[in-house]
Amino acid sequence: MNLDAKIPQGPLAQKWSNYKNNQKLVNPANKRKLDIIVVGTGLAGASAAASLGELGFNVKNFCIQDSPRRAHSIAAQGGINAAKNYPNDGDSVHRLFYDTIKGGDYRAREANVYRLAEVSNSIIDQCVAQGVPFAREYGGSLDNRSFGGAQVSRTFYAKGQTGQQLLLGAYQALMRQVNEGSVKLYTRTELVEIVLVDGKARGIITRDLVTGKTERHFGHAVVLATGGYGNTFFLSTNAMGSNVSAAIKAFQKGAAFANPCYAQIHPTCIPVHGEFQSKLTLMSESLRNDGRIWVPKKKEDAEAIRNGKKKGADLSEDERDYYLERRYPAFGNLVPRDVASRAAKERCDAGFGVGATGLAVYLDFQSSINRLGEDTIRERYGNLFQMYEKIVDDNPYKEPMMIYPAIHYTMGGVWVNYDLQTTVPGLFCLGEANFSDHGANRLGASALMQGLADGYFVLPYTIQNYLADEIATPRMTGNEKEFVEAEKTIAAKFEKLLAVKGQRSVDSFHKELGLVMWDFVGMARNKKGLEEAIEKIAAIKKEFWANVRVPGTNDGMNIELEKAARLVDFIDMGDLMARDALSREESCGGHFREEYQTEEGEALRQDDKFAYVSCWEYQGDDKAPVLHKEDLVFENVKLIQRNYK
């Protein structure tokens, strides 16, 4: 397995320039002859498809929803980081790079992260030019705010709907290319297989979700921008349709899967309230700028609140434990997500949790409302407060919000080199679907930055370095044996799912998988639990193939069949996550092994043994994958224990 990251020569700050100065380009006449498949229309996919179309390539862009604008990037609330230093508070490209590397607990590649920080400013310029309505000051300049874990104000935002506005910007750029004919769009169309010819990615097989028909599509290169795998847990903040299938197909075709155990558990989500629950709703991290997190100091009070005998607002100041401010005086309520999540779990496990289930902590705006007035709070967070009230039926202006951590984002993903190319030549991977920039923990407002960096400003360069050698490759028709066979295999797989005719629904299996993941591969993990998880996941897989019930046929729209096919891949993903978590005998970022913690309960890295990227290689169905390592070399930052005290 070739795990050469292809980091360019030169000092850190010059690497990307050096790369661009020396890379191969494709001339305009040849661009017309080259086809690129882009799967996914989120921030990474839409921005890549639009930019590649503008350059003159023939682009085919696929999404499973009815419109590219529905991709789950749309739900990102808080903001997007950039090193503009508009507020003159000491920010720089280097500082953004450093914060991101440190925030990722030193488990990301220096060169990739530096490039991300470097192009961050261009993203803001681009979005403003597209008409993205970022928040502004009265003087007309862009407003910035500070965001989870950062000591500078570098986050640009559009109310609590930043993801929506950035995605609509990218979507509109995409639709402009659709209008011009450089991008052909396929909606309600799902990738079901990746086709390799002579070891290179040459196309995909898709399934039309309306007719059930499969189709063969050729591309000189295939780009996956298909998001993360948070829905392995069933309950997550991801959209219901978010799935890992494209990444798993890549894995099964020989692409290394990197750091699968790095999953981010977001501290501020609306708590779980019942078995019927279908998803978890995020309350933006920006709320922590003005909200204070606490639980009762006394267990009796916590119990009285759980039984409905007391309310949070009844407790006086000295009956409250603002545990983040107590434990982390320097960062207080703004500690990074992994730290805040674990602290909430620790308090609830110790018996101080509130809410009917005891699995919730308070996020209280009272002191901010007293200081700034209710109107200011409404202007900043009105849409979030409204969302909370509609779901919970409680007024957060009067009664503190209840929150609890939930699975939100996955830092791991398909392994890519500096070119964003996977270990399969011609197969590229962008955005949350790849592993490259966030290490073991992602900082707030960095996901939007990475998705757009990859799509607007990185891939349009790096893919040319690959395609320059492909100009002599003629278009394939889709009738080559590799395509025909891939299509046959897929048809057989769907028939097999329909033929089980068992007793249990797809969702019942997914929920079972989710519980195993949450209990054993969630916020705190240990050797025994992970070994148990691997066994339990294998048992779920066996039971699934013996007892799943998928009604209907493969002709026409069949939503249960779609879900069943995706669950097959989630089960494999769960196994991969557990194996990776078991092999990584340290705690770092979102991966917390109970065996490896400081006396104060903080994550304890083992840099001498685990400063590497875990790269898993597929060995066949029902065979354990094999672990390879890409060593992480740090030449510009010193590895220290993250300290937010």
Place this chain on the structure above:
Amino acid sequence: MEKNINLTLKVWRQADAKAKGKLETYQVDGISVDSSFLEMMDILNEQLINKGEEPVAFDHDCREGICGMCSLYINGRPHGPDDDVTTCQLHMRKFNDGDTVYIEPWRSAGFPVIKDLIVNRNAFDTIIASGGYVSVGTGGVPDANAMPIGKPDADEAMDAASCIGCGACVAACKNGSAMLFVSAKVSQLALLPQGKVEAASRAKNMVAKMDELGFGSCTNTGACEVECPKGVSIANIARLNRQFLSAKFKD
């Protein structure tokens, strides 16, 4: 605290675009009022699957009111009986024990039914493709702070840009007009200096495309604004009309 209700559902079932549809009656019992409307639909589907029947197909994705994928007429109202929410944010506490609830797809010429409660809204993408953007390519743009934009304009543009493209405005309109959708995009971009350059041609092209795709005319009933889950204002329609007329005069 926890309260459960029983409901009779009348759900539109239609095998595919060409099939003749009809309302089927289902009973769901013990629904927690804390569950969302779509979680209630999940429970119905689980019930149907366990009986060996085909579940009801409906569109949904983010389930937090922002992707615009969910739709549904619920008792004749787009996105149901609550205000300022999408169907996915509607909760069962808005219903009473013993209620009969009618659940139908969007009914509009511009949105043909695909299956059961799912409709085809590709027309919205086609309208955006006809001009709902600033014609700027990636790269080569000025610094983001080079051009100041007054806060009131920026805020107003943001309000117009809140549209989630769900189609409730079209579904609510007796003429099946897409004017609120079109005007929201035209307004957002016309309010910003970056979008002003193409404001006239954008308005003209998007309206022409809307007409071509079979959406009706606007007769200012304001039904769209009432049902819009994001509170997009019909003041945008007035702004679009101004843009459109000035473009026509210039021709």
